Amino acid sequence: xxxxxxxxxxxxxxxxxxxxxxxxxxxxxxxxxxxxxxxxxxxxxxxxxxxxxxxxxxxxxxxxxxxxxxxxxxxxxxxxxxxxxxxxxxxxxxxxxxxxxxxxxxxxxxxxxxxxxxxxxxxxxxxxxxxxxxxxxxxxxxxxxxxxxxxxxxxxxxxxxxxxxxxxxxxxxxxxxxxxxxxxxxxxxxxxxxxxxxxxxxxxxxxxxxxxxxxxxxxxxxxxxxxxxxxxxxxxxxxxxxxxxxxxxxxxxxxxxxxxxxxxxxxxxxxxxxxxxxxxxxxxxxxxxxxxxxxxxxxxxxxxxxxxxxxxxxxxxxxxxxxxxxxxxxxxxxxxxxxxxxxxxxxxxxxxxxxxxxxxxxxxxxxxxxxxxxxx
Numbered sequence: 001x002x003x004x005x006x007x008x009x010x011x012x013x014x015x016x017x018x019x020x021x022x023x024x025x026x027x028x029x030x031x032x033x034x035x036x037x038x039x040x041x042x043x044x045x046x047x048x049x050x051x052x053x054x055x056x057x058x059x060x061x062x063x064x065x066x067x068x069x070x071x072x073x074x075x076x077x078x079x080x081x082x083x084x085x086x087x088x089x090x091x092x093x094x095x096x097x098x099x100x101x102x103x104x105x106x107x108x109x110x111x112x113x114x115x116x117x118x119x120x121x122x123x124x125x126x127x128x129x130x131x132x133x134x135x136x137x138x139x140x141x142x143x144x145x146x147x148x149x150x151x152x153x154x155x156x157x158x159x160x161x162x163x164x165x166x167x168x169x170x171x172x173x174x175x176x177x178x179x180x181x182x183x184x185x186x187x188x189x190x191x192x193x194x195x196x197x198x199x200x201x202x203x204x205x206x207x208x209x210x211x212x213x214x215x216x217x218x219x220x221x222x223x224x225x226x227x228x229x230x231x232x233x234x235x236x237x238x239x240x241x242x243x244x245x246x247x248x249x250x251x252x253x254x255x256x257x258x259x260x261x262x263x264x265x266x267x268x269x270x271x272x273x274x275x276x277x278x279x280x281x282x283x284x285x286x287x288x289x290x291x292x293x294x295x296x297x298x299x300x301x302x303x304x305x306x307x308x309x310x311x312x313x314x315x316x317x318x319x320x321x322x323x324x325x326x327x328x329x330x331x332x333x334x335x336x337x338x339x340x341x342x343x344x345x346x347x348x349x350x351x352x353x354x355x356x357x358x359x360x361x362x363x364x365x366x367x368x369x370x371x372x373x374x375x376x
């Protein structure tokens with residue numbers, strides 16, 4: 001298909017155009033591994049996970065003591081996506097751009113737009129993985145949080161503390177609707193309440209209750225399953241994740257938020273769903289109270305999954321894919337300002353050049369008990 005360059009003829013083309021970019025706070029907030037080494041879709045990459053260290057008192061002495069043990073663990077993260085964006089130019093089109101002295105700027109903008117497209121796709125996959133691997137949820141489905149206060153941040157911190165999550169590197173990733181609600185609060189806008197006017201001046205959200213707060217354009221509405229009239233088959237003890245369901249119909253989806261008649265205080269996130277009566281798996285650590293047999297389960301409404309987690313609870317791999325050597329292809333690994341490495345390929349064809357920009361990725365929740373949802 002021919003390119004349409006009407007808007008890019010030299011006399012009209014503006015080399016000063018800025019490429020838009022949506023917020024991608026989730027990838028910045030997780031334990032993301034960026035590397036130039038190529039991978040293939042389906043590969044499993046082993047990622048070391050450092051332990052959380054605790055502080056201790058310093059006491060002067062004649063000799064030093066050995067440092068605390070720090071045993072790293074590892075987790076396998078599957079590469080689930082390998083995507084590309086591509087474009088081409090004929091010889092005449094390249095000459096037209098060269099005549100205006102703008103071919104380099106045109107290429108720069110195309111690469112930047114390609115990075116934007118791939119980064120947004122990876123961000124959306126990261127959000128989906130976190131949602132489906134979360135433990136429990138707070139807030140009200142359908143109601144954007146922080147409309148009048150930041151109490152939900154305190155609520156989600158309590159839920160994480162109850163699960164034993166480390167509280168040293170907490171992350172809260174929210175959509176822009178929740179972000180605008182936060183920025184409208186008096187405790188953010190009023191310097192005498194906030195302690196300073198830094199947030200109002202910069203627009204950047206500062207830490208609240210230990211959470212670093214970022215925004216993400218990858219958060220999308222979760223549409224609940226069609227399940228109805230399900231009841232439990234057998235009792236579920238505290239700490240057990242699997243819950244057998246009978247009598248009902250319809251789907252229970254991963255990411256659905258469910259409650260039980262015997263435990264209405266806890267909103268559980270389903271990690272593994274069903275399409276008919278069967279066994280669902282709740283997010284770790286499982287049930288918080290005994291759920292008796294023949295207990296009714298209710299699936300909550302559709303919601304926006306804002307996410308709270310400890311950084312090392314979620315691991316992401318983002319790397320360029322492997323590409324074999326080919327005499328008609330030139331390859332270059334390039335990085336964006338976030339550190340993600342992409343593979344740029346130029347392919348010589350019959351009377352034209354084709355460019356491709358590649359990125360492969362995979363995400364995994366490795367400690368679901370340290371991941372919560374703040375529903376909106």
